Ligand SMILES: NC(=O)C1=CN([C@@H]2O[C@H](COP(=O)(O)OP(=O)(O)OC[C@H]3O[C@@H](n4cnc5c(N)ncnc54)[C@H](OP(=O)(O)O)[C@@H]3O)[C@@H](O)[C@H]2O)C=CC1
């Protein structure tokens with residue numbers, strides 16, 4: 001593998017995993033504003049050769065990797081034709097190797113789904129600064145993943161907007177959190193169906209589900225926001241990131257997505273983080289922590305805000321609209337491995353919904369079914385997690401096939 005010997009020691013070298021996605025492109029936008037501080041060392045993606053080729057021209061990384069072999073070959077030919085000396089690698093293993101590359105200082109983990117677990121883990125085990133957008137990695141890996149971060153001296157910075165908000169609202173000394181914190185309150189927009197008649201949810205289309213009112217995101221997380229499974233995954237993510245009891249985690253619906261989340265302290269005081277809904281803010285914070293850098297985000301104009309409103313997720317209509325929410329606590333209170341099972345079920349359910357093989361309302365039914373019927377196992381290695389994920393996926397696929405027959 002080739003080495004960047006001419007890199008000034010002061011520039012941090014970043015690997016952006018999932019560079020062609022929503023988080024990946026926002027990350028590159030922030031990095032482009034700070035070329036004197038960070039250098040793009042590696043870019044990785046799945047299939048999108050056109051965008052990856054453009055990113056390679058602009059950022060000239062030492063390495064580019066595509067999960068898909070054919071895409072990698074195509075990229076190699078394109079870059080050669082342009083005279084760019086970028087080493088192109090292929091496959092999941094190469095992506096994990098780049099995440100752990102000795103010349104990498106920081107890794108943006110922005111692959112969607114459990115596919116991002118192995119490279120995020122590789123970065124953690126190599127002791128990197130790990131900027132974690134890929135919430136599924138933590139939902140699957142749970143306390144074991146956090147233990148790997150600790151054991152290998154990695155620094156984990158949350159990128160998910162709510163968790164970045166919580167992190168920004170907590171004292172720097174983590175050892176004080178248990179004594180000081182009463183509750184973590186995650187805000188939720190309620191997604192595109194917050195006011196939809198629950199009786200009509202069976203008919204919604206992928207396009208409607210992906211039309212998030214406040215954020216422009218990839219299709220998987222957009223569907224998760226529409227079912228509020230995104231918030232369920234975030235409750236699980238918060239439990240492991242901040243090592244809280246599940247009962248200390250609460251969700252409040254806040255349709256404007258201005259308050260990104262809050263910490264309630266034992267004296268009743270609440271500290272919140274606010275801003276315009278722009279992922280470049282948590283990304284910039286993940287890159288620069290404990291410093292602050294320009295993110296490019298518009299500043300919040302309080303005078304232009306009509307109102308900040310809140311709704312209880314316990315309202316009967318919201319309970320009907322968003323049954324997925326309670327699966328977070330069900331999985332957290334279940335045996336070890338339950339959150340990995342729930343994640344696998346949900347990935348199959350969302351993909352099937354996007355392919356129009358499953359109704360929107362069946363996402364909850366599938367998730368609940370697999371969580372109930374899949375037997376959890378110990379979560380103590382990547383291989384064990386992968387096996388559990390496969391087992392849950394098999395059960396979920398059977399459910400989809402049966403649902404298609406009805
Ligand atoms: N978007 C957002 O604002 C937020 C996202 N997140 C989380 O960040 C993660 C990324 O989300 P988002 O950017 O929206 O997703 P996108 O779908 O926009 O992007 C996903 C990225 O992962 C790549 N990818 C997909 N599958 C694989 C695979 N099997 N192996 C390697 N790379 C793969 C894609 O490559 P390609 O397209 O080239 O195939 C793309 O670069 C998710 O876990 C999400 O929950 C969290 C908070 C906010």
Ligand SMILES: CC(=O)[C@@H](O)[C@H](O)COP(=O)(O)O
Nearest residue numbers: 160161188189190191225230
């Ligand atoms: C930007 C981000 O972090 C997303 O997870 C966002 O929070 C989705 O919004 P809701 O899930 O609250 O609709």
Ligand SMILES: [Mn+2]
Nearest residue numbers: 160161162234
């Ligand atoms: Mn979020």
